[in-house]
Amino acid sequence: MDNGVEAGTLEGRPLFFCGIGGSGMLPLAQIAHGFGHPVAGSDRSRDQGRTPAKFAWLEAQGFALFPQDGSGVTSPDQVLVASAAIEDTVPEVARARELGCERLSRAELLSGLFNEAGFSIAVGGTSGKSTVTGMIAWILHEGDYDPTVMNGAVMKNFVSPENPYASARIGRPELFVSEVDESDGSIALYRPTIGVLLNVSLDHKSIEELRQLFGNFVAASGCAVINLDSPEAGYLVPRASDCVTFALRNGKADITVDPDSIDQSELGIRAAVIDNRKREVFPLILPMPGLHNLSNALAAIATASAAGIGVGHATYALRSFAGLARRFDVIGTSASGITVIDDFGHNPEKCAATLRTLKATPGRVIAFFQPHGYGPLRQMGRELAQTFARTLSPEDITIFSDPVYFGGTVDRSEGSERIVRLIVDAGGTAEHIPAREDCGERILALARPSDRIVVMGARDDTLTEFAQSLLARLP
Numbered sequence: 001m002d003n004g005v006e007a008g009t010l011e012g013r014p015l016f017f018c019g020i021g022g023s024g025m026l027p028l029a030q031i032a033h034g035f036g037h038p039v040a041g042s043d044r045s046r047d048q049g050r051t052p053a054k055f056a057w058l059e060a061q062g063f064a065l066f067p068q069d070g071s072g073v074t075s076p077d078q079v080l081v082a083s084a085a086i087e088d089t090v091p092e093v094a095r096a097r098e099l100g101c102e103r104l105s106r107a108e109l110l111s112g113l114f115n116e117a118g119f120s121i122a123v124g125g126t127s128g129k130s131t132v133t134g135m136i137a138w139i140l141h142e143g144d145y146d147p148t149v150m151n152g153a154v155m156k157n158f159v160s161p162e163n164p165y166a167s168a169r170i171g172r173p174e175l176f177v178s179e180v181d182e183s184d185g186s187i188a189l190y191r192p193t194i195g196v197l198l199n200v201s202l203d204h205k206s207i208e209e210l211r212q213l214f215g216n217f218v219a220a221s222g223c224a225v226i227n228l229d230s231p232e233a234g235y236l237v238p239r240a241s242d243c244v245t246f247a248l249r250n251g252k253a254d255i256t257v258d259p260d261s262i263d264q265s266e267l268g269i270r271a272a273v274i275d276n277r278k279r280e281v282f283p284l285i286l287p288m289p290g291l292h293n294l295s296n297a298l299a300a301i302a303t304a305s306a307a308g309i310g311v312g313h314a315t316y317a318l319r320s321f322a323g324l325a326r327r328f329d330v331i332g333t334s335a336s337g338i339t340v341i342d343d344f345g346h347n348p349e350k351c352a353a354t355l356r357t358l359k360a361t362p363g364r365v366i367a368f369f370q371p372h373g374y375g376p377l378r379q380m381g382r383e384l385a386q387t388f389a390r391t392l393s394p395e396d397i398t399i400f401s402d403p404v405y406f407g408g409t410v411d412r413s414e415g416s417e418r419i420v421r422l423i424v425d426a427g428g429t430a431e432h433i434p435a436r437e438d439c440g441e442r443i444l445a446l447a448r449p450s451d452r453i454v455v456m457g458a459r460d461d462t463l464t465e466f467a468q469s470l471l472a473r474l475p
Contacts, residue, residue, distance in 0.1 A: 009457060010021065010037070010067025010079065010109075010112065011036075011054075011116055012036060012037065012039040012254055013037065013077060013078075013079055014037065014039070014040065014077060014079070015029075015032050015037050015038070015039050015040070015042035015078070015079050015081055015109075015266065015402070016039075016040050016041060016042075016072055016073055016078050016079070016080050016081065016092065016096075016101075016211060017029045017040070017042075017081045017082075018041065018042060018068070018081065018082035018083070018086055018090065018092045018093070019041075019042075019043055019044070019086070019304060020039075020041025020042065020056055020058065020063070020065070020467050021041075021043040021045050021046060021051065021055060021461075022042050022459075022461070023057070023080060023152050023153070023167065023461075024106055024152060024181075024376075025041070025081070025106060025231070026054075026058075026165060026167060026168075027150050027151060027152070027167040027168030028081075028106055028109060028224065029041060029058075029063065029081075030165075030167075030168040030170065031113065031150055031168050031170060032109070032113070033061070033063065034148075034168075034170030034414060035170075035173060035448070036320075037230065037253075038061075038064075039063050039064075040064035040065070040072050040469075041058075041064075041065060041066070041072070041076075042065065042067060042068040042069075042072055042092060043055070043065075043068065043198060044068050045065075045461070046068075047067055047068055049341065050461070050462060051461045051462065052259055053164060055236055055461075057164065057165065057285045065358055068090070068091060069091050069093065069341065070092050070095035072092065072426045073092050073095040073096050073103075074099075074181070075097065075099065075141060076099045076101055077101075078096070078099075078427055079101065079102045079103070079104055079109075080092060080093065080096040080101050080102070080103045080104070080455065081103075081104050081105075081106060081109050082103060082104075082105070082106075083105060083106060083342055084105045084184065084465040085308030090305055094379050096380070097157065103209040105184075105186070107186030107189055108186075108189065109183065109186065111148060111179065111186070111189035111190050111310070112174075114150075114190060114234055115190065115191050116173070117148070117173060117174050117175060117176035118174040118175070119134060119174065119175050119176075119193050119307075120175075120176045120177075120178075120190075120192045120193045120330065121176070121177045121178070121192060121193065121194045121195075121196065121303060121307070122178055122179075122180045122181060122187075122190045122192035122195050122196065122208040122217075122236065123136065123177070123178070123179045123180065123196045123198070123299075123303075123323060123398060124179070124180045124181075124187055124195065124196060124197055124198070124199030124217055125182075125196070125197055125199045125200065125214075125230075125233070125351065126182070126198070126199050126200060126201045126210075126216065126228075126347065127198065127199060127201070127292075127294070127349040127350045128198045128199065128292065128296050128299070128353075129152070129180075129181055129198065129346065130151055130152045130153040130327065131153075131293065131296045131323075131324055131327055132179075132196060132198060132299045132300050132303075133149065133150075133151045133152075133177060133179045133266075133321070134149075134151055134157070134320060134321070134324050135156040135296060135297060135299075135300035135321055136177055136196075136300045136303050137149040137151070137155060137157075137158075137169060137177055138155075138157050138179060138302075138307075138316070138317060138318070138320075138321050139153070139301075139304045139313075139314045139317045140175070140177065140432075141157070141158075141169075142167045142313075142317040142320070143309055143313065143317070145171075145172075145174070146167070146171040146172045146175065147169065147171045147172065147175045147176070147177050147391065148168075148169060148170060148171040148175060148176045148177070149168060149169040149172060149176075149177045149178070149323075150168055150169045150170070150176070150177070150178035150179070151178075152167065152169065152179055153324040153325055153326060153344065154167050154187050154213065154324060154326075155167065155169070155322075155323035155324055156167050156322035156323055156324060157320075157321065157322045158250060159245060162288065164345070166206045170172045170373050174328065178190075179253055180192075180217075180363070182210060182213050182214065182217075185213060187212065187213055187214070187217050187455035188217070190217070190220070191220055191351075192220070192222065192227060192368070193221075193222045193223070194221060194223050194303055194306050194307060194434075195214050195217055195218060195220065195223070195224050195225075196225040196297075196299060196303050197214055197217065197218055197223075197225070197226045197227065197230075197233045197236065197369060198227050198230070198233070198296075199227055199229075199230040199232070199233055199349065200214050200232035200297055201230070201232070201348070201349050206234070207232070209233070211232065211235075211236070211452070212301060214233070215236050215239045216239075216269050218236045218237075218239040219239045219240070219241070220365065221238070221240065221241075222241070222242065223243075223244065223306045224236075224237075224239075224240035224242070224243045225243075225244045225245075225299065225302045225303045226240065226243060226244075226245050226246075227245075227246060227247060227299060228245050228246070228247040228250040228252075228253045229247045229249050229250060229294065229295065231319075244302045244303075244317050246298040246299055246301070246302040247298070248291065248294060248295050248298065250261055251276075251471070252276070253276065254275070254276055254277050254302065254305075255272050255273065255274070255275060255276070255298050255301055255302040255305065255311065255466050256273075256276065257271040257272060257273055257274060257284075257298065257336070258271070258272040258274060258281070258444075261461075262291075262294070264289065264290075264360055265289065266289055266361050267287065267289065268285065268286050268287040268288055268289055268291060269286050269288070269290065269291070269294050270283070270284065270285050270286070271284050271286075271294055271463045272284070272389065273298070273301060273311065273315050275311045275440055276292050277310075280311065280312075282295070282311055282312045282315040282316075283315070284297060284301075284318065285318075285319050286318055286319075286321070286410065287319070287320075287321065287322070287323070288321070288323050288328065289328065289355075289357050289360070289361075290328065290353060290356070290357035290360070291316065291356070291357075292353035292356070292357070293328075293357075297318055300314065300318065301315055301434055303316070305401065311367075312321065315341075323409065325342075325464070326342050326463070326464060327342040327343065328341060328343055328354060328357060328466075329341065329342040329343065331467045331471050332471050333466055334471060334474035334475060335474075335475060336448075336449045336475045337414065337449040337450050337475050338447050338448070338449060338450070338451050338452075338453065338475075339451075339452045339453070339468070340361075340452075340453045340455070340468075340470050340471040340474070341354075341452060341453065341454045341455070341468050342357075342454075342456075342463065342464050342467040343454055343455065344453050344456075344457075344458055345369075345370050345454075345456040345457075346371070346376070346456065346458035346459075347376075347379055347380055347384070348384050348386070348387045351369075351384065351387050351388070351391075352387045354454065354456065355367065355387070355388070355391040355392060355454075356391055358367060358452055358454060359391060359392070359393075361442060362450070362458070363450045364395055364396055364397075364448075364450070364452070364453065365392055365396040365397075365451070365452045366397050366443055366446055366447060366449070366451055366452070366454070367388065367392065367396065367397070367398045367399070367403075367451050367454050367456060368398075368399050368453070368454065368455050368456065369388075369398065369399070369400050369456045369457060370400075370401045370403070370404055370436060370455075370456070370457035370460065370463065371400070371401075371402075371403035371404070371415075371416060371457065372404055372457055372458040372459040372460070373401065373403055373404065373459065374403050374405070374414065375413065376415070377403055377414065377415065377418075377419065378414050381414070381418060381422070383423060384419060384425065385419045385422035385423045385426065386422075388423050388428055388430065389422075389426035389427060389428035390424045390426075392428060392429075393430055394427065394428070395467065396428075396429060397429050397430070397431070397433050397441065397446060398420075398423060398428060398429065398430040398431070399432075399433060399439050399442060400416035400417075400419055400420050400431070400432050400433075401416065401433060401434065401436045401439045402415055402434045402435070403415060404457065404459060404460045412460065416432050416434075417432045420432040420433075434465070436466060440466065440469065440470060443470060446475065447474060453467075453470060455467040455470070469471055
C-alpha cells in the first residue's frame with residue numbers, strides 16, 4: 001500500500017479510530033471489525049453529547065469507545081487510524097507518537113483492504129458516488145454475490161434493527177465495492193478491477209488537478225466505466241485499457257436511454273435502457289426522482305455489465321433500490337401539505353441536481369444550506385451562489401446559516417454572508433441567519449401549503465434531526 005503498510009501485515013492487529021463516528025470512519029471501522037480486527041475509537045462528537053444513539057449502538061456491537069483524551073491508546077501494537085487533517089496536538093495522535101504506534105489515514109487502511117480483494121469495484125467522481133455505490137451493492141446482493149461494501153451514506157436496503165447505520169455491508173472479503181475520494185488525492189491508492197468515473201467538476205481541487213487524478217485512476221483500472229455526458233470524464237476515455245461507457249444524452253454510449261421514454265414524477269423515474277452493444281432494450285422503473293438518479297442508475301447498470309451481470313438483471317434489481325439516507329430523503333409531509341427533504345448536497349453539482357429535481361414538479365422551494373466548512377466555502381462559494389441563483393426562481397427562498405465548525409484552527413474570515421450577497425446580486429432571494437435554530441424559526445414562519453423545504457449540508461449528522469424537528473413543528 002502506498003505510503004502505508006500492506007493490508008496483510010495488519011492481520012488481527014488492534015485498530016484505534018480517531019473520529020470513529022464520522023461518515024467516512026464509521027463504515028471502515030465496521031468493515032475492519034467484520035474482518036476480525038479489534039476496534040476501538042474516540043470521537044469529539046461523543047464527548048460533546050451529539051448523536052448519543054449512534055455511539056451507544058457502536059458500544060453494543062463490541063467497539064470500545066473512549067473520551068478523546070488519549071486514554072484509549074495504550075499499546076505500541078495498536079494502529080492509529082486518523083485523518084491526515086487531524087492536528088498533532090490531538091491527544092490520541094500525541095499518545096500514539098509517544099508509544100511508537102503505526103499511523104494510517106482512513107484512505108491508506110481502506111485501500112489496503114480494497115486492493116487485497118480478488119475482485120474490486122471503485123466508484124469515483126465529483127458527485128453521485130454514494131448513490132452509485134449503493135446501487136451496485138444492491139445489484140450484486142440481489143444476484144447473491146455477497147459483496148463487502150464501503151459507502152459514505154446509510155444504504156436503506158441494508159438497514160436492519162441490528163444495523164441502523166448501514167453505510168457498510170460486511171460480505172465476502174474477496175468482492176469489495178467502495179466509493180473513492182479525490183478530494184485528498186487518495187484515489188491514487190486504489191487498483192480496482194473496475195473503476196467507475198461518474199463526472200469531473202470543481203469541488204475540492206482545481207480542474208487541472210482533477211484531470212490528472214482521475215486520468216491516473218482510469219489508467220489504473222482493469223476496466224473503466226465512464227460517463228460520456230461529462231465532457232471532462234469523456235476526455236479521459238483514451239486513458240482506459242478497457243472501457244464501458246454510459247450516458248443520458250449521448251446515444252452512442254454503450255449503455256444509454258431512449259430520451260422519449262423518460263417519465264418523471266415526484267416518486268421516481270421510468271425509462272427504456274438501451275444496450276447499444278447488443279441492440280437490446282430493458283424497462284427501468286427507478287423509485288427515486290431526478291435525472292441525475294437516472295444517470296446514476298445507468299452507471300450502476302454499466303458497472304454490473306462490466307462485471308459480467310446481464311443488463312436486464314441489473315435493471316430489474318434497481319426496481320427495489322430504496323436509496324440512501326440524506327440523498328433526497330423525504331422526511332415527510334405535514335398535514336397542511338408542506339414536504340421536508342433531507343439532502344447531502346454541499347457542492348455546486350450536488351446542490352444543482354437536488355434543486356433541479358425539486359423544480360421539475362410544482363411548488364415553492366425553501367432551501368436551507370449549512371456550509372460544511374469555511375475552506376470549502378472559499379473554494380467553491382462563487383459557483384455555489386450561481387447554482388442557487390440560476391436553479392431557483394425569485395419566489396423560492398434560500399437561507400444560509402454559518403458554516404459548521406467543530407473547533408480547530410481555520411480561517412473564518414469569509415463566511416455565508418458573502419454567498420448570500422452573491423445570490424442576491426444575481427437576482428435570487430436569499431438570507432443569512434447565523435444560528436441554525438434561528439434559521440429554523442424563520443423557515444417555519446415562511447412555510448405555507450405545497451412548499452418543499454430542503455435541508456442541505458454535509459459533515460454534520462444532526463442535520464437530519466434538524467429536518468425532523470421542522471416537520472414535527474409544521475402545521
